[in-house]
Amino acid sequence: MRRLLVAFCAALLAAAGAVLALGNPAYAATGLHVVGTDIYEANGTKFVMRGVNHAHTWYTSQTSSFANIKAAGANTVRVVLSGGRWTANSAGDVADIIALCKANRLICVLEDHDTTGYGEDSAAYSLDQAVNYWISLKSVLVGQEDYISINIGNEPIGNTNPAQWTAATTAAIKKMRDNGFQHLLMIDAPNWGQDWQNVMRDNAQTVLDADSRHNTVLSIHMYSVYAQPSTITSYLDTFKAKGWPLVIGEFGWQFDSGQVADQTVLAEAVKRDLGYLGWSWSGNTDPILDMVLNFDVNQKTTWYHRVFDGPNGITATARQATVFGGSGTSSPTGSPSQSSSSPSASPSQSTPTGKSCSATYRVAGQWQGGFQAEVKVTAGNSAITGWTVTWTYANGQTVANAWSATVTSSGSTVTARNAGYNGNLAAGASTSFGFLGSWTGTNSVPALTCTAS
Structure with missing residues (x-):
């Protein structure tokens, strides 16, 4: 009886294997x-x-x-x-x-x-x-x-x-x-x-x-x-x-x-x-x-x-x-063109945990009364779990319609905090966020401060 049962189970396994073989391509x-x-x-x-x-x-x-x-x-x-x-x-x-x-x-x-x-x-x-x-x-x-x-x-x-x-x-x-x-x-x-x-x-x-x-x-x-x-x-x-x-x-x-x-x-x-x-x-x-x-x-x-x-x-x-050989983390062949705008990078700001970040700002496009800007955030020598970038406009610019960050303004001071999906950065890794804004007369690049957690 046991031999019959073993043989029966073996037959079932063989049949299952055949089905799997048919169901999965080579x-x-x-x-x-x-x-x-x-x-x-x-x-x-x-x-x-x-x-x-x-x-x-x-x-x-x-x-x-x-x-x-x-x-x-x-x-x-x-x-x-x-x-x-x-x-x-x-x-x-x-x-x-x-x-x-x-x-x-x-x-x-x-x-x-x-x-x-x-x-x-x-x-x-x-x-x-x-x-x-x-x-x-x-x-x-x-x-x-x-x-x-x-x-x-x-x-x-x-x-x-x-x-x-x-x-x-x-x-x-x-x-x-x-x-x-x-x-x-x-x-x-x-x-x-x-x-x-x-x-x-x-x-x-x-x-x-x-x-x-x-x-x-x-x-x-x-x-x-x-x-x-x-x-x-x-x-x-x-x-x-x-x-x-x-x-x-x-x-x-x-x-x-x-x-x-x-x-x-x-x-x-x-x-x-x-x-x-x-x-x-x-x-x-x-x-x-x-x-x-x-x-x-x-x-x-x-x-x-x-x-x-x-x-x-x-x-x-x-x-x-x-x-x-990877899942999207390797660098592409060839470097994209560099910005013709002059970005402003602030020194990394240290926190009690020793974590730091830096940020650069550039005007990606500008037209009468409006502009589009991009800010790149880079972690320092240690991984970070969040970042905040602040700056103060000198020429009365205002911010609207931001993406990839939560951006708030108080007078001429602007604060940008990471979104839920781009706060975690490995050491030396970068992310970016952007926004549309308005300006009159002058649209100078502000100095940035970046703090990390």
């Missing part, structure tokens, strides 16, 4: 891959995209952006490419882009922008043409499955006959697999990426089933269709309930009441462990969507701070891919 063979609703690295570590879009195809000389994006805290960059609608990005150029991503420890989402608005925009390419472009690049893409995802076509169908999206997308996925691509595939929604007619939402399973490798993630772009938080949560709830993998591949911000509720996008993405990629680093015709102006990291915009700062922002939530 990590070493697949690179970035989907399991359930999530993206995993080859070693089985979950990876959540936190990053931005970079308009490479129109600004091919702006290669320093990769280091600057990494320095800002991102773990992913979505790179705009073209196969011919604009000046084509060659295989050599794409190989260089992949090398830049790897050198700067960024997962690289490569997207073909040629397909934008197909069916409504006469200049747009079909998804089938986009696949042909990827096939032409196959020699530089194969072997990079650990580091890149292929976004087959950006916003591949406009608002004209969006129902064609399902057949075109399934055919594109099958053609990619038939041509030997094993990469994580990313699929944009129709309706210029916003899926306001719910074609992707209603046909997602058909598209996912078309992938013989079951390695496809869906992507929604959130702009003015998603002006209300309820619209965002409702859409995301559907994908969660269905168990479909999703990332927010692009989104903008609420610069007026008719625009996307960007802080809801961030909060819901973090709550659900969804990847998000803001549009875009720089180079927009309408610079309201530039995170830095003129590709200059010293010209950070309000949009930059809304995406990178705060408890749900990139800086606080991004974790570097383990394929690069």
Whole structure:
């Protein structure tokens, strides 16, 4: 009887092992891959995209952006490419882009922008043409499955006959697999990426089933269709309930009441462990969507701070891919440009505990009657658990709309205290906060005092 029981248990264990083997992909063979609703690295570590879009195809000389994006805290960059609608990005150029991503420890989402608005925009390419472009690049893409995802076509169908999206997308996925691509595939929604007619939402399973490798993630772009938080949560709830993998591949911000509720996008993405990629680093015709102006990291915009700062922002939530040997703490290759403004640094102020910090102030941007400033706080020779920066304005400036710190004013004296997520700093480590302010006549840089706890 005991022998029978042992044999029975062994059979159960063997069967369970077989089920587990079937339920988990061979990590070493697949690179970035989907399991359930999530993206995993080859070693089985979950990876959540936190990053931005970079308009490479129109600004091919702006290669320093990769280091600057990494320095800002991102773990992913979505790179705009073209196969011919604009000046084509060659295989050599794409190989260089992949090398830049790897050198700067960024997962690289490569997207073909040629397909934008197909069916409504006469200049747009079909998804089938986009696949042909990827096939032409196959020699530089194969072997990079650990580091890149292929976004087959950006916003591949406009608002004209969006129902064609399902057949075109399934055919594109099958053609990619038939041509030997094993990469994580990313699929944009129709309706210029916003899926306001719910074609992707209603046909997602058909598209996912078309992938013989079951390695496809869906992507929604959130702009003015998603002006209300309820619209965002409702859409995301559907994908969660269905168990479909999703990332927010692009989104903008609420610069007026008719625009996307960007802080809801961030909060819901973090709550659900969804990847998000803001549009875009720089180079927009309408610079309201530039995170830095003129590709200059010293010209950070309000949009930059809304995406990178705060408890749900990139800086606080991004974790570097383990394929690069860390979790977002290593330094990028290449140094971002230094400020042309003259920062003011105060000597470190000691406390009874021996803990200290220093702070520098710079004017990041200035216009008639208004300005944007950034303060960098650096711990001294010991780790700190909190910091306070104070200064007194000499020219009547005032502060408003601060981020990443609690800022109060009493007359001309300003006090800034760390937020809940950026008070703990290792020895020598830094964080920053910023604010908008007003000025008249003169906007001199004040002297700062930093105290630590």
